[in-house]
Amino acid sequence: MLSIEELLALQKPDGGWGYRPETAGSWTEPTCYALLALATAEQPSSPSLRRAVEWLKRVQRPDGGFSPRESVTESTWQTALSLLVPAGFSSIDHSAAEAWLLAQTGKESGLLHRLRLLLAGTKQEVSVSYDGWPWFPGAAAWVTPTSLSVLALEKIAKGAGVPADSAASIQTRLQQGRSFLLARRCQDGGWNHGSTRALGYDSESYPETTGTALLALQGISNSEVDRALQRAEEHLATCKSSEAASWLALGLLAHGRKPIRPNIASHGGTMAIALDMIASAAAEGRNVFLT
Numbered sequence: 001m002l003s004i005e006e007l008l009a010l011q012k013p014d015g016g017w018g019y020r021p022e023t024a025g026s027w028t029e030p031t032c033y034a035l036l037a038l039a040t041a042e043q044p045s046s047p048s049l050r051r052a053v054e055w056l057k058r059v060q061r062p063d064g065g066f067s068p069r070e071s072v073t074e075s076t077w078q079t080a081l082s083l084l085v086p087a088g089f090s091s092i093d094h095s096a097a098e099a100w101l102l103a104q105t106g107k108e109s110g111l112l113h114r115l116r117l118l119l120a121g122t123k124q125e126v127s128v129s130y131d132g133w134p135w136f137p138g139a140a141a142w143v144t145p146t147s148l149s150v151l152a153l154e155k156i157a158k159g160a161g162v163p164a165d166s167a168a169s170i171q172t173r174l175q176q177g178r179s180f181l182l183a184r185r186c187q188d189g190g191w192n193h194g195s196t197r198a199l200g201y202d203s204e205s206y207p208e209t210t211g212t213a214l215l216a217l218q219g220i221s222n223s224e225v226d227r228a229l230q231r232a233e234e235h236l237a238t239c240k241s242s243e244a245a246s247w248l249a250l251g252l253l254a255h256g257r258k259p260i261r262p263n264i265a266s267h268g269g270t271m272a273i274a275l276d277m278i279a280s281a282a283a284e285g286r287n288v289f290l291t
Helices: 004-008 028-040 047-058 078-084 094-103 111-120 143-158 164-183 207-216 223-237 242-253 270-283
Strands: none
Touching: 004 028, 004 270, 028 047, 028 078, 028 270, 078 094, 078 143, 094 143, 094 164, 143 164, 143 207, 164 207, 207 223, 207 242, 223 242, 242 270
Protein backbone atom coordinates (compact mmCIF):
# COMPACT_ATOMS: atom_id res chain seq x y z
CA MET A 1 0.00 0.00 0.00
CA LEU A 2 1.29 3.45 -0.91
CA SER A 3 1.51 6.00 1.86
CA ILE A 4 0.02 9.36 2.70
CA GLU A 5 3.57 10.75 2.92
CA GLU A 6 4.16 9.89 -0.74
CA LEU A 7 0.95 11.65 -1.69
CA LEU A 8 1.68 14.79 0.32
CA ALA A 9 5.18 14.94 -1.17
CA LEU A 10 3.56 15.51 -4.58
CA GLN A 11 1.48 18.51 -3.46
CA LYS A 12 2.25 21.63 -5.48
CA PRO A 13 3.18 24.98 -3.94
CA ASP A 14 -0.20 26.38 -5.06
CA GLY A 15 -2.00 23.83 -2.87
CA GLY A 16 -3.28 21.34 -5.42
CA TRP A 17 -1.80 18.34 -7.20
CA GLY A 18 -0.62 17.69 -10.74
CA TYR A 19 -0.87 14.38 -12.55
CA ARG A 20 2.84 13.67 -12.14
CA PRO A 21 5.74 15.27 -10.24
CA GLU A 22 6.92 17.05 -13.39
CA THR A 23 3.44 18.39 -14.24
CA ALA A 24 3.38 22.19 -14.14
CA GLY A 25 0.80 23.54 -11.72
CA SER A 26 -2.25 21.82 -10.29
CA TRP A 27 -5.24 20.18 -11.95
CA THR A 28 -8.70 19.51 -10.56
CA GLU A 29 -8.83 15.76 -11.27
CA PRO A 30 -5.69 14.69 -9.36
CA THR A 31 -6.45 17.21 -6.61
CA CYS A 32 -9.89 15.68 -6.03
CA TYR A 33 -8.51 12.15 -5.94
CA ALA A 34 -5.79 13.27 -3.54
CA LEU A 35 -8.44 14.78 -1.23
CA LEU A 36 -10.49 11.57 -1.44
CA ALA A 37 -7.38 9.59 -0.48
CA LEU A 38 -6.74 11.92 2.45
CA ALA A 39 -10.34 11.36 3.54
CA THR A 40 -9.82 7.59 3.62
CA ALA A 41 -6.75 8.14 5.79
CA GLU A 42 -8.87 10.26 8.13
CA GLN A 43 -6.25 12.94 7.80
CA PRO A 44 -6.88 15.63 10.41
CA SER A 45 -6.83 19.32 9.56
CA SER A 46 -3.37 20.40 8.50
CA PRO A 47 -1.76 23.22 6.52
CA SER A 48 -1.47 20.88 3.52
CA LEU A 49 -5.15 20.04 3.65
CA ARG A 50 -6.24 23.65 4.07
CA ARG A 51 -4.16 24.73 1.07
CA ALA A 52 -5.71 21.95 -1.04
CA VAL A 53 -9.24 22.93 -0.02
CA GLU A 54 -8.57 26.57 -0.90
CA TRP A 55 -7.13 25.57 -4.28
CA LEU A 56 -10.24 23.52 -5.10
CA LYS A 57 -12.47 26.42 -4.14
CA ARG A 58 -10.64 28.66 -6.63
CA VAL A 59 -11.53 26.47 -9.63
CA GLN A 60 -15.28 26.67 -9.00
CA ARG A 61 -16.76 28.84 -11.74
CA PRO A 62 -19.54 31.46 -11.37
CA ASP A 63 -22.01 28.98 -12.94
CA GLY A 64 -21.38 26.54 -10.07
CA GLY A 65 -19.34 24.02 -12.02
CA PHE A 66 -15.61 23.28 -11.86
CA SER A 67 -12.96 23.74 -14.52
CA PRO A 68 -9.96 21.43 -15.11
CA ARG A 69 -7.55 24.03 -13.69
CA GLU A 70 -7.41 27.70 -12.68
CA SER A 71 -6.53 28.98 -16.17
CA VAL A 72 -9.63 27.34 -17.75
CA THR A 73 -12.91 29.25 -17.51
CA GLU A 74 -15.36 26.56 -18.67
CA SER A 75 -17.00 24.15 -16.22
CA THR A 76 -16.65 20.45 -17.10
CA TRP A 77 -17.10 16.91 -15.77
CA GLN A 78 -14.72 17.57 -12.86
CA THR A 79 -17.74 19.05 -11.11
CA ALA A 80 -18.87 15.50 -10.26
CA LEU A 81 -15.46 14.72 -8.78
CA SER A 82 -15.54 17.86 -6.68
CA LEU A 83 -18.93 16.86 -5.25
CA LEU A 84 -17.48 13.47 -4.25
CA VAL A 85 -14.93 15.13 -1.95
CA PRO A 86 -16.33 14.88 1.61
CA ALA A 87 -17.94 18.11 2.80
CA GLY A 88 -15.56 18.28 5.75
CA PHE A 89 -12.65 18.41 3.34
CA SER A 90 -14.14 21.06 1.09
CA SER A 91 -15.51 24.60 1.31
CA ILE A 92 -17.07 24.67 -2.17
CA ASP A 93 -20.59 25.87 -2.95
CA HIS A 94 -22.25 22.44 -3.04
CA SER A 95 -25.72 23.70 -3.97
CA ALA A 96 -24.45 25.55 -7.04
CA ALA A 97 -22.30 22.58 -8.11
CA GLU A 98 -25.24 20.19 -7.69
CA ALA A 99 -27.49 22.44 -9.83
CA TRP A 100 -24.83 22.61 -12.56
CA LEU A 101 -24.42 18.84 -12.59
CA LEU A 102 -28.16 18.17 -12.78
CA ALA A 103 -28.45 20.53 -15.75
CA GLN A 104 -25.94 18.63 -17.87
CA THR A 105 -27.03 16.09 -20.47
CA GLY A 106 -25.48 14.16 -23.33
CA LYS A 107 -26.15 15.78 -26.70
CA GLU A 108 -27.35 12.53 -28.26
CA SER A 109 -30.19 12.21 -25.73
CA GLY A 110 -31.62 15.58 -26.74
CA LEU A 111 -34.79 15.81 -28.82
CA LEU A 112 -33.16 17.85 -31.61
CA HIS A 113 -30.34 15.35 -32.10
CA ARG A 114 -32.75 12.39 -32.17
CA LEU A 115 -34.99 14.20 -34.66
CA ARG A 116 -32.03 14.81 -36.98
CA LEU A 117 -31.15 11.10 -36.88
CA LEU A 118 -34.75 10.17 -37.59
CA LEU A 119 -34.98 12.52 -40.58
CA ALA A 120 -31.66 11.24 -41.90
CA GLY A 121 -32.86 7.64 -41.64
CA THR A 122 -30.03 6.77 -39.27
CA LYS A 123 -30.66 3.88 -36.90
CA GLN A 124 -30.42 5.03 -33.29
CA GLU A 125 -28.78 3.01 -30.53
CA VAL A 126 -31.09 2.25 -27.62
CA SER A 127 -28.70 4.08 -25.29
CA VAL A 128 -29.56 7.47 -26.84
CA SER A 129 -32.89 7.18 -25.05
CA TYR A 130 -31.08 7.47 -21.73
CA ASP A 131 -29.64 10.64 -20.28
CA GLY A 132 -25.96 10.30 -19.42
CA TRP A 133 -23.30 12.93 -18.80
CA PRO A 134 -20.67 14.40 -21.17
CA TRP A 135 -17.07 15.41 -20.60
CA PHE A 136 -17.92 18.96 -21.68
CA PRO A 137 -21.26 20.81 -21.83
CA GLY A 138 -23.11 20.22 -25.10
CA ALA A 139 -21.09 17.11 -26.04
CA ALA A 140 -22.13 13.46 -26.18
CA ALA A 141 -22.42 11.40 -23.00
CA TRP A 142 -19.74 8.85 -22.10
CA VAL A 143 -19.19 6.15 -19.50
CA THR A 144 -16.67 7.75 -17.12
CA PRO A 145 -18.37 11.15 -16.61
CA THR A 146 -21.72 9.38 -16.29
CA SER A 147 -20.35 6.95 -13.70
CA LEU A 148 -18.80 9.72 -11.61
CA SER A 149 -21.95 11.86 -11.87
CA VAL A 150 -24.09 8.94 -10.68
CA LEU A 151 -21.75 8.45 -7.71
CA ALA A 152 -21.88 12.17 -6.87
CA LEU A 153 -25.68 12.32 -7.02
CA GLU A 154 -25.99 9.13 -4.96
CA LYS A 155 -23.85 10.75 -2.27
CA ILE A 156 -26.01 13.90 -2.37
CA ALA A 157 -29.21 11.82 -2.16
CA LYS A 158 -27.96 10.12 1.02
CA GLY A 159 -27.37 13.47 2.70
CA ALA A 160 -29.76 15.06 5.15
CA GLY A 161 -32.05 17.96 4.30
CA VAL A 162 -32.40 17.42 0.54
CA PRO A 163 -35.57 19.28 -0.57
CA ALA A 164 -38.33 17.09 -2.01
CA ASP A 165 -38.17 18.64 -5.49
CA SER A 166 -34.39 18.22 -5.62
CA ALA A 167 -34.67 14.64 -4.37
CA ALA A 168 -37.10 13.82 -7.19
CA SER A 169 -34.82 15.37 -9.83
CA ILE A 170 -31.84 13.48 -8.45
CA GLN A 171 -33.65 10.14 -8.51
CA THR A 172 -34.80 10.73 -12.10
CA ARG A 173 -31.27 11.48 -13.25
CA LEU A 174 -29.87 8.53 -11.29
CA GLN A 175 -32.29 6.17 -13.03
CA GLN A 176 -31.36 7.63 -16.42
CA GLY A 177 -27.64 7.44 -15.70
CA ARG A 178 -27.75 3.82 -14.58
CA SER A 179 -29.86 2.88 -17.62
CA PHE A 180 -27.33 4.65 -19.85
CA LEU A 181 -24.48 2.62 -18.34
CA LEU A 182 -26.29 -0.71 -18.71
CA ALA A 183 -27.11 0.13 -22.35
CA ARG A 184 -23.45 0.97 -23.11
CA ARG A 185 -22.01 -2.39 -22.06
CA CYS A 186 -19.69 -4.02 -24.59
CA GLN A 187 -20.41 -7.49 -25.91
CA ASP A 188 -17.74 -8.94 -23.62
CA GLY A 189 -19.68 -7.71 -20.58
CA GLY A 190 -17.57 -4.72 -19.53
CA TRP A 191 -17.33 -1.11 -20.59
CA ASN A 192 -15.01 1.04 -22.69
CA HIS A 193 -15.30 4.81 -23.15
CA GLY A 194 -18.86 4.29 -24.37
CA SER A 195 -18.76 3.06 -27.97
CA THR A 196 -20.03 -0.52 -28.14
CA ARG A 197 -19.32 -0.86 -31.88
CA ALA A 198 -16.79 0.76 -34.21
CA LEU A 199 -16.49 0.33 -37.99
CA GLY A 200 -18.96 -2.54 -37.87
CA TYR A 201 -17.11 -4.51 -35.18
CA ASP A 202 -17.91 -5.08 -31.51
CA SER A 203 -15.66 -2.99 -29.29
CA GLU A 204 -13.77 -4.49 -26.37
CA SER A 205 -14.05 -3.21 -22.82
CA TYR A 206 -11.33 -1.43 -20.81
CA PRO A 207 -10.42 -2.32 -17.21
CA GLU A 208 -10.64 1.25 -15.84
CA THR A 209 -14.09 2.01 -17.21
CA THR A 210 -15.38 -1.45 -16.30
CA GLY A 211 -14.41 -0.86 -12.68
CA THR A 212 -15.80 2.69 -12.62
CA ALA A 213 -19.15 1.67 -14.12
CA LEU A 214 -19.54 -1.23 -11.69
CA LEU A 215 -18.85 1.12 -8.80
CA ALA A 216 -21.63 3.42 -10.04
CA LEU A 217 -24.00 0.44 -10.37
CA GLN A 218 -23.53 -0.57 -6.74
CA GLY A 219 -26.74 -2.04 -5.33
CA ILE A 220 -27.99 -3.30 -8.71
CA SER A 221 -28.12 -7.07 -9.14
CA ASN A 222 -29.09 -8.70 -12.44
CA SER A 223 -27.63 -10.92 -15.14
CA GLU A 224 -26.04 -7.94 -16.93
CA VAL A 225 -24.17 -6.87 -13.80
CA ASP A 226 -23.18 -10.49 -13.07
CA ARG A 227 -21.56 -10.74 -16.50
CA ALA A 228 -19.82 -7.40 -15.95
CA LEU A 229 -18.43 -8.64 -12.63
CA GLN A 230 -17.07 -11.71 -14.37
CA ARG A 231 -15.42 -9.52 -17.00
CA ALA A 232 -13.94 -7.32 -14.27
CA GLU A 233 -12.37 -10.36 -12.61
CA GLU A 234 -10.94 -11.42 -15.98
CA HIS A 235 -9.47 -7.95 -16.49
CA LEU A 236 -7.97 -7.94 -12.99
CA ALA A 237 -6.24 -11.30 -13.54
CA THR A 238 -4.21 -9.85 -16.43
CA CYS A 239 -4.04 -6.20 -15.35
CA LYS A 240 -0.77 -4.32 -15.92
CA SER A 241 -1.80 -0.89 -14.59
CA SER A 242 -2.02 -0.01 -10.90
CA GLU A 243 -4.72 2.60 -11.59
CA ALA A 244 -6.80 0.09 -13.56
CA ALA A 245 -6.37 -2.53 -10.83
CA SER A 246 -7.59 -0.05 -8.23
CA TRP A 247 -10.71 0.81 -10.24
CA LEU A 248 -11.47 -2.86 -10.84
CA ALA A 249 -11.06 -3.61 -7.13
CA LEU A 250 -13.37 -0.72 -6.22
CA GLY A 251 -16.03 -1.94 -8.64
CA LEU A 252 -15.84 -5.54 -7.45
CA LEU A 253 -15.82 -4.60 -3.77
CA ALA A 254 -18.94 -2.48 -4.28
CA HIS A 255 -20.76 -5.69 -5.26
CA GLY A 256 -19.49 -7.80 -2.39
CA ARG A 257 -16.65 -9.52 -4.24
CA LYS A 258 -13.25 -9.98 -2.59
CA PRO A 259 -10.73 -9.22 -5.33
CA ILE A 260 -7.03 -9.85 -4.98
CA ARG A 261 -5.17 -6.96 -6.55
CA PRO A 262 -1.99 -7.91 -8.42
CA ASN A 263 1.24 -6.43 -7.09
CA ILE A 264 1.90 -3.83 -9.77
CA ALA A 265 4.62 -1.21 -9.40
CA SER A 266 3.19 2.31 -9.42
CA HIS A 267 4.55 4.89 -11.86
CA GLY A 268 4.60 7.40 -9.01
CA GLY A 269 1.87 9.72 -10.26
CA THR A 270 -0.76 11.31 -8.05
CA MET A 271 -3.62 9.30 -9.52
CA ALA A 272 -1.93 5.93 -8.96
CA ILE A 273 -1.01 6.71 -5.37
CA ALA A 274 -4.41 8.19 -4.49
CA LEU A 275 -6.42 5.38 -6.10
CA ASP A 276 -4.25 2.76 -4.40
CA MET A 277 -5.03 4.35 -1.04
CA ILE A 278 -8.75 4.62 -1.86
CA ALA A 279 -9.00 0.98 -3.02
CA SER A 280 -7.05 -0.27 0.01
CA ALA A 281 -9.42 1.57 2.35
CA ALA A 282 -12.43 0.13 0.47
CA ALA A 283 -11.06 -3.38 1.01
CA GLU A 284 -11.18 -2.60 4.74
CA GLY A 285 -14.82 -1.49 4.49
CA ARG A 286 -14.28 2.26 4.01
CA ASN A 287 -15.28 3.06 0.42
CA VAL A 288 -15.13 6.85 0.23
CA PHE A 289 -17.16 6.88 -2.99
CA LEU A 290 -20.15 5.23 -1.31
CA THR A 291 -20.22 6.89 2.12
